[in-house]
Amino acid sequence: MPRIVIIDDHPSTREGLISRIDLEADLQVCGQADDVNDALELIRRQQPDLAVIDLSLKTGSGIDLIRMLKADKLKTHVLVWSMYEDTLYAERALRAGAMGYINKVNATDAIVDAIRAVLKGDVYLSPEMSAKVLHRVVHGKDMLRKIPSEALSDRELQTFELIGRGMKTADIASSMQLSPKTIETYRSRIKEKLELDDMAALAREAVHWVIENRE
Incomplete structure (x- = not known):
């Protein structure tokens, strides 16, 4: 059974996501944290299959945490979920080492799909952001x-x-x-x-x- 950790600085938000994931018989939450240091220690200890990480943490940035995980060469996949629009931070998160980005506003219906996609090794983005990334690859960033x-x-x-x-x-x-x-x-x-x-x-x-x- 895939094991998941939730990294978010709002207790009610973490509990809500955990409750949603617990509805899935084949997914298991094995830990949670609210800041960078505790999250890094948790992930190193638990070696989960997936970490769902918010960008704004109690101490530090989710982007920094993702970079630390990548530097440690941990096998844990990362899905970012944030209140920020994906046009602001999605590409930045992917460059840091995440494999998906989902806006919390749209997460209720799509979060499980996003989790399953990233667990399979696929990149998960909104259709609009996927189109933007492809356009950027074709036309460059100067504009x-x-x-x-x-x-x-x-x-x-x-x-x-x-x-x-x-x-x-x-x-x-x-x-x-x-x-x-x-x-x-x-x-x-x-x-x-x-x-x-x-x-x-x-x-x-x-x-x-x-x-x-x-x-």
């Missing part, structure tokens, strides 16, 4: 280079989002467990990559992006 989700690195995008949520440099540094100097470096890189005139323009752009892509 979307200035979109934050395309132009920025994972850490830069996380910083950009937190700026858009009104957080100051010190608070962002604390949240990301980095130094304020590193966050200032990210700010400068973001400004350059998005071709913004100054930090005020960066803040406005970040707020606008968060409003457009809010959970």
Whole structure:
């Protein structure tokens, strides 16, 4: 019987997903965690067939966790489920090592299908995202280079989002467990990559992006 772990920082969300999976006679949840370190320890210990991972965890990023699992060369498949639209993070998650991405809004009916697809070794994406990925392969990425989700690195995008949520440099540094100097470096890189005139323009752009892509 395939064994699954659930990594999400909301207890009620984890319990809801566990209850849904438990309805399937041939699937078994063998553990759960809410942050990166506990999740990594759990997966190393349990060696599950599949980890369902949220992008926003109690401490750290789901993307970072996926990279750690890949670096450990663990055989556990990864399915990302998140409140973020797949157009923002799906390709990023796949590049990190995930084999599927599903939006929580659409997960009620599709989550079991997504789990079964990834367990078989297939890549699971929404039809719209699959078409976009294929279009990107054929036509390249230049046309979307200035979109934050395309132009920025994972850490830069996380910083950009937190700026858009009104957080100051010190608070962002604390949240990301980095130094304020590193966050200032990210700010400068973001400004350059998005071709913004100054930090005020960066803040406005970040707020606008968060409003457009809010959970």
